[in-house]
Amino acid sequence: MSRPARLSVGVVSAGRVGAVLGAALTRAGHTVTAVSAVSRESLRRAEQLLPDAAVLPPDQVAAIADLVLLAIPDDALPGMVRGLAAAGALRPGQIVVHTCGAHGVEVLEPAVEQGALGLALHPVMTFTGRAEDLQRIVACSFGVTAADDDEVAWNVAEALVVEMGAEPVRVPAAARPLYHTALAHGANHLVTLVGECVDLLRDAGVATPQRLLAPLLSAALDNALRHGDRALTGPVARGDAGTVVRHVRVLAEQAPHMLPAYRALAMRTVGRATEAGLLRPDLAPDVTAAIEEETP
Structure with missing residues (x-):
């Protein structure tokens, strides 16, 4: 299993899942450089769990990150990916990850067309958006999905999950629903x-x-x-x-x-x-x- 290099991470957005996974990636040695947050609750989570991250709009968060973490509702994900691609916020060599359970990597196709690596990492856990969730991650599994024929992508997905302290479980794209x-x-x-x-x-x-x-x-x-x-x-x-x-x-x-x-x-x-x-x-x-x- 290949180990990802130390990455700059951009979190879109600081909801219950995004803020906690951003903190877990920080604990693993990566750097969350920016996060998007609008509501009072998301701003509070960003301040508590990602205190060193700049709060920026989603396109700016993605543009400066090596790893873009899209932790947004299932129905909002396709439009967000298309919007980031259209805004020129995605580039070759980036890793673009979403956390939705129902989607595979097909929803990330606009990012893949820009040369990014698309991964689906779904934590099988309920989140409160508080620090105690970091301990719960250690005991949970992630459903991971990458392009069917790209073993390197599968390995990167699994390595990211292991770095966060959880267990990766491969879920083929067709089986995600x-x-x-x-x-x-x-x-x-x-x-x-x-x-x-x-x-x-x-x-x-x-x-x-x-x-x-x-x-x-x-x-x-x-x-x-x-x-x-x-x-x-x-x-x-x-x-x-x-x-x-x-x-x-x-x-x-x-x-x-x-x-x-x-x-x-x-x-x-x-x-x-x-x-x-x-x-x-x-x-x-x-x-x-x-x-x-x-x-x-």
């Missing part, structure tokens, strides 16, 4: 699911629902990652159709907006629990009927 869907489905919807559980417990009169849930959900996540579908428990996996009926009815009465999600996840659990040999096939139809029970 499915890869990102899996991560978003797990992380984002997990937060939504936990939030809805907290709401239900609070409605049930539990004063500290987070304290009640923490050991249960932590164990469930750990077991799921260790044992897969064999970790499934609860009334669906056991075939307790009567309990599922009670769940459906109480949600219909007290939290009807949560019922569609409960039904969808319970139906997926029926399939997975059956395939794992946990739910007896003769009980599955009763559980399915309970999930689909008509409610007023």
Whole structure:
């Protein structure tokens, strides 16, 4: 794996991800020379995590950098790359990196046409934009993507990730949409699911629902990652159709907006629990009927 030379880095922009990765690259020995920041929060992050970097517009940030780090929302990335190329801010020999999970390197084609090396480095981690994120990076992986036939580019991508203290995982460009869907489905919807559980417990009169849930959900996540579908428990996996009926009815009465999600996840659990040999096939139809029970 080739080791990148010490690079001047330009960060566009100082959001939660950009500021932290800029700090991680600084820790690795590179120099963040400039950063773009507009909002009060991004200016604060730039001051705290990238104190030696000049705050400049994106085209000026890119023009003076050896490595341009584009840490911006997925939908904004194509326009930003086209704009930087049109402004003459990109040049041969630069490394242009984006951090979006859903895009591969095709979105960087305007930069590649200018002679830059295009890489996708997606940190598989949620960020707060604070200094503690630097420690979390050490325990996380990055989904890295480069041009399929350019092994040197793959090596550069992997070396940058290793320098930041993380683990690179190769993701072919064609697989990026499915890869990102899996991560978003797990992380984002997990937060939504936990939030809805907290709401239900609070409605049930539990004063500290987070304290009640923490050991249960932590164990469930750990077991799921260790044992897969064999970790499934609860009334669906056991075939307790009567309990599922009670769940459906109480949600219909007290939290009807949560019922569609409960039904969808319970139906997926029926399939997975059956395939794992946990739910007896003769009980599955009763559980399915309970999930689909008509409610007023």
